[in-house]
Amino acid sequence: MPTHPQSYTDLCKLLREAATLGSVSALVSWDQETYMPKGGSAARAEQASILAGIVHERKTSKKIGNLIAACEANASLMADPRHGANVREMRRDYDLVTKLPGELVQELAKVGSQAQDVWKEARQKSDFKMFQPWLDRMMALTRRKAECYGVPKGGELYDALLDEYEPNITAREIDSIFTPLRKELTTLVAEVAQATKGTKASKGAKAKKPVKIDTRCLTEKVDPAIQHEFGQIVLRAMHFDLDAGRLDVTTHPFCSGIAPGDTRLTTRYRDEKFTDALYGTMHEGGHGLYEQGLPKALGTNTLFGTPLADAISLGIHESQSRMWENFVGRSREFWKFALPIIQKKFGKSFKQYDVEDFFRATNTVTPSLIRVEADEGTYNMHVMIRFEIERALLAGDLKTKDLPGVWNAKYQDYLGVKVPDDRRGCLQDVHWSFGLIGYFPTYTLGNLYAAQFWETINAKTPARGAAPSIKDLPKKIAKGEMGELREWLRKNIHQHGRQHGAGKLCKKITGKPLEAAPLLRHLRGKASEVYGIK
């Protein structure tokens, strides 16, 4: 590699310093959720705020703007596939962060914080009317934010918001993938419902007994300390580096890629459902492997703080967590690996269950009301409902007063469930209360990317232009050998940072643009194994 121009070196240094301060912010947040005594909360708010101010000041400095311009003027630098991409992404970040006037950022933070408090109370009381004026205010502020970002030609306001979480994709493109997904899933959910009821004999068809899945193996009690030990065994099997990370307990599980060499995961333990913590750990572990795989190690010419050492998008990040949680963790092969450990560590009551018990119990499809408790089969329905609604709200096609009615109708249509109250309906998620709009679809994009990558990884013969597959991966997983999968992800996804956008990366890996079919094949395949539907 030739030496870089001074402007690029200086720019990387300034960004690294800002990122170092950002990493302190991340640690401060992590501590707040894990070990901070409650008496520390007032001081913590001041710490977080002063750090956020310093980081913002550094990221929006004129100096950075000038250095980016100087780099852009350097043709040979820009022609470098990696460092040229790095500068282009720096420009993207800088424009995004400098486009919002300080006054709007403060207003969003202030009103968002108040609205979140109102939301909490409204949810508790199941009182949508109480929350509605605050949702209106947040929608208005979010529209202003989208306008500041700027609507791409021929696009809509929602696209401008998406750009913050999932760059280079439009609402229309998402819709074109979500529509077939929703239709097929609606059918699948109905078929599963039918199978669980059974059918009487009719002309030309025999009677079918109702399919009942025994899930008792999931509700046996397991001591949290033993669950924690098991979680760490699984993380080690995933090749998550526990010398460069940790696993702790919080109310809401998360992964924080705090700093180079320091990636922290959290989960939560319930005595009576160990798979909650297990899948929480595998999910966050998937995010954690992405963070550990990004090329951000410190040292001479470190990329830390620059886009080449940063994750592509929320959707790609989510693809990593979902792959480990659902494609690995809910597979028959995973249970082949895990069962002997469970039977050894969890006690006698587990001796009565076999791999099929766990495979079936962790792959039930049951329409439900709450997104965060939904199973793999129905989860995306919850996301798509939110995407449709927030898109319509932002465009003004839906008034907030009509939100509960529309919400409930969609739950009835897509999932066949009746929403009994707004607490379990349109008030269940925190996102909208503080202006997180354009975020929900990334959850399902994650599932879609994961499914499409997974087909490539497991292809008998690699598709044209696609990355090579891993031979006999299921057999390897059954033996607890998951290192090759981690290497594949690292080589094909993690190590590139933001050199490629999500769409390009998807094509580079799978040979095709993102589509609904792989995820549908995956979900139908499981439903057919578990419920015997075709």
Place this chain on the structure above:
Amino acid sequence: MPTHPQSYTDLCKLLREAATLGSVSALVSWDQETYMPKGGSAARAEQASILAGIVHERKTSKKIGNLIAACEANASLMADPRHGANVREMRRDYDLVTKLPGELVQELAKVGSQAQDVWKEARQKSDFKMFQPWLDRMMALTRRKAECYGVPKGGELYDALLDEYEPNITAREIDSIFTPLRKELTTLVAEVAQATKGTKASKGAKAKKPVKIDTRCLTEKVDPAIQHEFGQIVLRAMHFDLDAGRLDVTTHPFCSGIAPGDTRLTTRYRDEKFTDALYGTMHEGGHGLYEQGLPKALGTNTLFGTPLADAISLGIHESQSRMWENFVGRSREFWKFALPIIQKKFGKSFKQYDVEDFFRATNTVTPSLIRVEADEGTYNMHVMIRFEIERALLAGDLKTKDLPGVWNAKYQDYLGVKVPDDRRGCLQDVHWSFGLIGYFPTYTLGNLYAAQFWETINAKTPARGAAPSIKDLPKKIAKGEMGELREWLRKNIHQHGRQHGAGKLCKKITGKPLEAAPLLRHLRGKASEVYGIK
């Protein structure tokens, strides 16, 4: 209280912001010792360094200097006993922090870090010659530091260093207290040694059997988890607020008053000596109570970040930790309180011991080689040896090449022990390797202050001009009622922050300047109870 002038309000705000950033530094250090995965150390060094730079920049800003000058020009503000003192102490801090040229600060940090690495290896190899040139370098740099601080008229270089840790005291003053202390303690140690040997009958005196203290009660095994639970019971009895603090495990115990409402203690557990962790916890708990008692709560007109919300000196801080560790924790009454809890929680093997067993076992006097393992009776000897040596080294009266010889001779003279090698001799402490000179005497000053305060607290009739005593404190401690002691400390010491200097505070509380007699009475009193000497 009248409204403050704008310059004072602005000044307090700037100092609070610097302190908030300082509190982030403190959290980052705490995390490094407790939960940081080892892979995070390179990033942690960068985080710590960038934060230190920002805090230093803020604390030395011209703006602060100008505001202090503006406050000093305001006669009515300066006449206020509290806020006037606050400004005077701000001036003191500002002068201290701006007196060292940046180049010297960096050199001290850099050479200190290298010298510490060399010291580690030299200690391991017990090779003083290896360390000697680095000690010479650190001494030279420290002399330069002292010269920058400035030597007070008629004083010596050492006084300038003391000012950083124990303001307003001189080496000569310390010497005038340490000299009688050392003489009396030398005698006491010899008498105890005699008692443990016993004496034959002689003219006019009967034979005395050797006094043997049975310390088996301290070496019974106790599970660390149970020790941790016990430590928290003791902290609660001390009225340490665990909702505004924590107790964790580290290699070296410490207390960090991280931020308002957030004071964190650490200790370490050994299966086979539970009093190590217990006294570590009580010691750090004493520091922690001081931190929790300082008036630094956030809110309108908060004092956080200003001297009025800051600890007076290391000696006064240490007096708080030593009081709880030694005067409370090693008392017969404490064991009356603790024994039933121990017998309930620690298991059957503890049923055979009584209060006297624990009282005697935790108050043995045994000359030894290592300061951090020394008992209460001999600890100060270790400190005084270091004070004498570092004072002579700094003044140039002692050459580093002669250090081991002088060290060993003093151990022989004062404690009657033979130093077998430098690892267990002059290489045992880390302090000098990174320039911590003038720090050691604060340990013994802490013991002296604690003893003098303790006599006032327990006086049958309060001395003239002294603070009122607590009625029947020993009886209260025996019942686990320690709230009144905490209130006394809070009222007489903690709440004043740095309004008074250590010397003034001592006179205000005890009616007398600091002297050796109270500590000597305390130590002789215990030795007489345990060893039967007069």
